[in-house]
Amino acid sequence: MPGGRLTQQERQQIALGLADGLAYAEIARRLDRPTSTVTREVMRNGGPTAYRADLAHRATERRAQRRRQAAPRGAAAPEQAYGRDAEAVREYEETFTTVMMASGMPKMMSRVMTCLTLTDTGSLTASELVQRLQVSPASISKAITFLESQGMVRRERDERRRERYVVDDDVWYQAMIASARSLTQVIETARQGVGILGRDTPAAARLENTARFLDFVSESTIRAAEQAREILHTKTETTSGGTAEPRSDRG
Template identity: 80%
Template sequence: MPGGRLTQQERQQIALGLADGLAYAEVARRLDRPTSTITREVMRNGGPAGYRADLAHRATERRTHRRKTAPPGPVAPEQPHGRDAAAVREYEETFTTVLMASGMPKMMSRVLACLTITDSGSLTAAELVQRLQVSPASISKAVAFLDEQGLIRRERDERRRERYAVDDDIWYRSMMASARSTAQLVETTRQGVSVLGPDTPAAVRLENIARFLDFVSEAIARAAEQARDILYAKPPAPAEDPTG
């Protein structure tokens, strides 16, 4: 599997693949690249609908130039469990770009991704500053936003330091919030039916939209309730070695 930066020709192939409706995994297979490389490339350069090969290539060249002229940063700490530090950084960047594509601001996405892939699931403000190489003010603003959205929780460690932790329940709450938002849209859409007249083309369109969204909203809420326990599942115990 080839490594290194994507070439301009590869970016053109990505753009063609997206135009043909290919999944990231299929584009990656055709280019003999990791799927995460294609995902990160697309999401950081406009997303599936806005990706342009020439613009993406120029943006990458600008980022490369900035990295070459920037002062060297601290050496990344050794990864636990024998992990590949470069692979972890690449995955964290991919996770961040996908969160951004969902509508979350960049710094909030970086903090949430950093917390999520940390084994402890919690870090202090100083640890976040060191890991992300940003200012304390940036971290403060990001955690305030994430806390307000219910995506993280604040806690104190044995040294009375405030820590920010990802809550195992955040994805459940996120799904339920999405279902409530969709339900509100259903209600508003149906209000339009009575305003426009039940037998008019516009009202029929709104009613069909409402029925579709109502079904989706109920399905999301029901699935989230049924699957909630998965968020607290413990990994299976390792099998015992028969050789002792």
């Protein structure tokens, strides 16, 4: 499988594949590239409807030039914990961010979520996020407010009274529960409409079916999330050799 940066010819093939309505996986197969590479390339360059090969190629060259200019001469890459490959970690951060964006999360919220998730402590202060992502404090504040409303992060104070933003180990459980419960108001409103529109009318029947469907999905999601956490939830222990090993809380 070829490595390195995408060539301009490969970007043209991606653009043709998108124009033909091909899935990312099929485009990647034709290029003999990972699907994540194609997904990241498209999402960071306008998305599937606005992707242009020449514009994407020039944008990639500009980003590479900015990174070279920003890095002090002779400066080594920051040392990574647990002997990680710094370049591999950076590439993975981009992939994770792209996947979050593809799921519907806005770009800045995706970047903050990725940064917190891939931090071993699972928590950072606002100033640490600003420094890592090279964005304004206002951007961080807006992203945290959004993520907090979705149950993805929480706030706490450390021993120095600084506010820290935390991603818990069961963040996806919390997010799924919050999402399922957010349907409650939609369900209740739909059922109110049944009485207003007349129970025996087509519109009321449509609303009743909507309420029943969402009610079933909500209850099933909550039940499945609770069962999955009970069975699969793991915590990380650090061995004496400095490596992290997952363990299950369940016997």
